[in-house]
Amino acid sequence: MTTLTNGKTAKSTRLPLEGIRVLDFCVVWAGPFATQLLADLGAEVIKVENIHHWQPMTRGFVARPNKDSLPDLPPMLGGYPDGDPGPRPWNRCPGFNNLFRNKKSMTLDLRQPKGREMLERLVKECDIFYENNVTETMEKLDISYEFLKSIRPDIIMMRVPAYGSVGPYRNYRALGVHLESVIGHSLIRGYRDSDPSTNSAIYMGDYAAGVQGAFTVLAALHYRKRTGKGQLIELAQAENAVNFLSEAVMDYTLNGRVQGTLGNRNMFGSAPCGAFPAKGDNNWISITVSNDAEWQGLCEAMGNPDWCKDERYSDQYARWKNADQLEEELSRWTVQYEKYEAFRLLQSHGVPSGPVMHAGDAHSDPHLKERDFFNRITHAEAGTHDYPGFIFNMSRTPPVVRSAPCRLGEHNEYVYKEILKVSDEEYAQLEAEGHIGMDFDPEIQ
Amino acid sequence: MFDQALEGVKVLDLTQYIAGPFCTKLMADYGADVIKVERPDGGDPARHLGPFHEGDAHHEKSGLFLQLNTNKRSVTLNLKVPSGRFILHELVKEADILVENYAPGVMDAWGLGYDALAEINPRLVMTSISNFGQTGPYRDYKASELVLFGMGGEMHSIGMEGREPLKQGGNVAQYEAGAAAATATMGALWAADRDDEGQHLDISIFETQLGGVDRRHAALMAYAYSGRISVQQAGWLGPTFASGTLPCADGYIEMAGGGHLFPRVIKMLGNPEFLQDPKWLEPGAGADPQLQEELNEFFIPWLMERTKREIWEEGQKARVLCGPLYSMSDLLEDPQFVGRGFWPKLEHPHTGPVSHPGAPTRMAETPRQMRHPAPELGQHIEEVYGHLGYSRDDLTRLRERGVI
Numbered sequence: 001m002t003t004l005t006n007g008k009t010a011k012s013t014r015l016p017l018e019g020i021r022v023l024d025f026c027v028v029w030a031g032p033f034a035t036q037l038l039a040d041l042g043a044e045v046i047k048v049e050n051i052h053h054w055q056p057m058t059r060g061f062v063a064r065p066n067k068d069s070l071p072d073l074p075p076m077l078g079g080y081p082d083g084d085p086g087p088r089p090w091n092r093c094p095g096f097n098n099l100f101r102n103k104k105s106m107t108l109d110l111r112q113p114k115g116r117e118m119l120e121r122l123v124k125e126c127d128i129f130y131e132n133n134v135t136e137t138m139e140k141l142d143i144s145y146e147f148l149k150s151i152r153p154d155i156i157m158m159r160v161p162a163y164g165s166v167g168p169y170r171n172y173r174a175l176g177v178h179l180e181s182v183i184g185h186s187l188i189r190g191y192r193d194s195d196p197s198t199n200s201a202i203y204m205g206d207y208a209a210g211v212q213g214a215f216t217v218l219a220a221l222h223y224r225k226r227t228g229k230g231q232l233i234e235l236a237q238a239e240n241a242v243n244f245l246s247e248a249v250m251d252y253t254l255n256g257r258v259q260g261t262l263g264n265r266n267m268f269g270s271a272p273c274g275a276f277p278a279k280g281d282n283n284w285i286s287i288t289v290s291n292d293a294e295w296q297g298l299c300e301a302m303g304n305p306d307w308c309k310d311e312r313y314s315d316q317y318a319r320w321k322n323a324d325q326l327e328e329e330l331s332r333w334t335v336q337y338e339k340y341e342a343f344r345l346l347q348s349h350g351v352p353s354g355p356v357m358h359a360g361d362a363h364s365d366p367h368l369k370e371r372d373f374f375n376r377i378t379h380a381e382a383g384t385h386d387y388p389g390f391i392f393n394m395s396r397t398p399p400v401v402r403s404a405p406c407r408l409g410e411h412n413e414y415v416y417k418e419i420l421k422v423s424d425e426e427y428a429q430l431e432a433e434g435h436i437g438m439d440f441d442p443e444i445q
Numbered sequence: 446m447f448d449q450a451l452e453g454v455k456v457l458d459l460t461q462y463i464a465g466p467f468c469t470k471l472m473a474d475y476g477a478d479v480i481k482v483e484r485p486d487g488g489d490p491a492r493h494l495g496p497f498h499e500g501d502a503h504h505e506k507s508g509l510f511l512q513l514n515t516n517k518r519s520v521t522l523n524l525k526v527p528s529g530r531f532i533l534h535e536l537v538k539e540a541d542i543l544v545e546n547y548a549p550g551v552m553d554a555w556g557l558g559y560d561a562l563a564e565i566n567p568r569l570v571m572t573s574i575s576n577f578g579q580t581g582p583y584r585d586y587k588a589s590e591l592v593l594f595g596m597g598g599e600m601h602s603i604g605m606e607g608r609e610p611l612k613q614g615g616n617v618a619q620y621e622a623g624a625a626a627a628t629a630t631m632g633a634l635w636a637a638d639r640d641d642e643g644q645h646l647d648i649s650i651f652e653t654q655l656g657g658v659d660r661r662h663a664a665l666m667a668y669a670y671s672g673r674i675s676v677q678q679a680g681w682l683g684p685t686f687a688s689g690t691l692p693c694a695d696g697y698i699e700m701a702g703g704g705h706l707f708p709r710v711i712k713m714l715g716n717p718e719f720l721q722d723p724k725w726l727e728p729g730a731g732a733d734p735q736l737q738e739e740l741n742e743f744f745i746p747w748l749m750e751r752t753k754r755e756i757w758e759e760g761q762k763a764r765v766l767c768g769p770l771y772s773m774s775d776l777l778e779d780p781q782f783v784g785r786g787f788w789p790k791l792e793h794p795h796t797g798p799v800s801h802p803g804a805p806t807r808m809a810e811t812p813r814q815m816r817h818p819a820p821e822l823g824q825h826i827e828e829v830y831g832h833l834g835y836s837r838d839d840l841t842r843l844r845e846r847g848v849i
Contacts, residue, residue, distance in 0.1 A: 164781070221635065359665050395645040
């Protein structure tokens, strides 16, 4: 039994992917989320970075934000610890830091010949090469599956471009929100009474790419164990994310029907189905009723008011047809209750419901506390905070925080000296040549 | 014929609706032998959810079910009776993985909890997917896609200020949970092969949202670091240049063009004279309403003269992050997806040939194969139970007694 940094106790100290090494050339969210899952499963993930190149939206919006500009940025980009970017902001950005837990960071300038040599030595020691750049970026760096395979014959290479490395959009750039527009998500998720220009940007494509990418790497490992063969895998983010919208796709391919937005309702005829006002400012409670039993529960929770007995609400179909009036009546009831109060009351009557939780609610939620969801982590440059936890629990090999989110170049000594067996002298030379460091170039703003 | 990555992996699928079936679909599509164990009275409830082929609410015509259950075999089994559970025990002996998403406690009540099954098969990886997890005060609470995304996801900051927060489309959170469960299950299978010992996985859909990458992890970190809470706003950065969902000649285009990305937009617009002034690139310029108005006098007409596809193409030439708002009909006709063969047609006995979303990932050595479409209810009873040694007469008797 080992006691771990977050106080959780592991029955086995051998995590599933112990001994598997991943070379991580990932940017923004889609790739880093996948390698985080592999790291949580025990793989050694080495994040390869370049102190002369700033990749936007990977360790921050910009490298060195002005302290005064932070309040203008949304919290995920501007919410640095104590409102201060600090001397090395790239180690402190809330939008990205949690994705770096359990990973190692090394720096390397691939545009120099020595960098190429180091990469080759590194590839030899790795099982998986994972990247999610624009297709042409890897071409410019002259990194292909053939190249990797010539060094490490059984390597698994995972490529995660936006639309695929083949086809007219091979070099098209996108954040999650852009490819979600292309796959039809943006047109089915706005308010029912408004045009899509009021849409907020969301990024389910990044989530989808991360989980599916990690899954496929594990499937490829399974195949490698059986046959000794590695392989090249491509996850086109748009194609992958289409699979998460199956209902809308199948409605079109089966019936030729182009679905519009349903707002907070669903296509299964639930009613009421929405987020209703609760007591206080900007507090909401979600409620979904899909059958008579849940409707009875809702009526009882409200004390069986007369309007519930109206024949417009007598069965699920009638409620769905008259959902607008029904939801208006319901709102008059919900607004009298605090959101957690309504949640407990409705759940005690078997009604699917829940508070719309902001980040502060989640941090103090009793259920998450009891399940020990958050990880308290001390980070050398960010201080001690509660970080969102693992998305899976395992009874025998539970995921644990083995190391705090990696800082830029934090593991250079380990990677160069212990994995690549670089001598002290050569290390000093690499440092002098600008490969090794913990700070981005001063010119990078 | 290519190999399949998960050939030889045996999965018992006791799941229903969306999250669980999507988890086991991934395994089936990449080569695992997935036996879907359905209740005899109607099967997986997703069979009764739309969209239905031509609106016909028949249990073999649900598009949702047909997409989520490809490459699986179907048997029916009544787990509420002892002889049903006896048959399940026999299936468990041969399985590597069992995935279930009944309400927490149901499997235990049937004597099919992890401890009981591990006694029969110590190498078994059992994955339980539920709304809130197998423990904790909300364990038995009821939920829906909306409820789970509202609690676990970053719904709080989606939509317009002052209005109700908005969920994302469809049932995305449940798909995300299913894929998360599949990933964790594959990790546990790797450990089971190594250690010759299985384990129990507890997947809470609530937590797959909270720890997930679609802004929730970032919003939770921002709060922990600075106490700031995300608010509802259109677009991605709040008010800035050339960003958000913008109207054009034939619909809308999504664009992220503010801040350090604005030089790309200037290039897309053909480097007009008035945008050469350094004031446009000063920090915070995008938040200035006067500058926004000055830009939009030129930019809005520029957009309205072009189609969403034209803007997309011109934008990409200048490396502008953008994409058109497609409808499903736009998507199904798009040359990139069609050219890559992304819409495989599957022949269903009850609907005829139907295009499905293609493989989420393309494995060069072990490509996804559509061995067969989603099974009819109980289609593989004779095959699966015959393998266990049940004769036709046995199966008739089991049918009569409502076991299968």
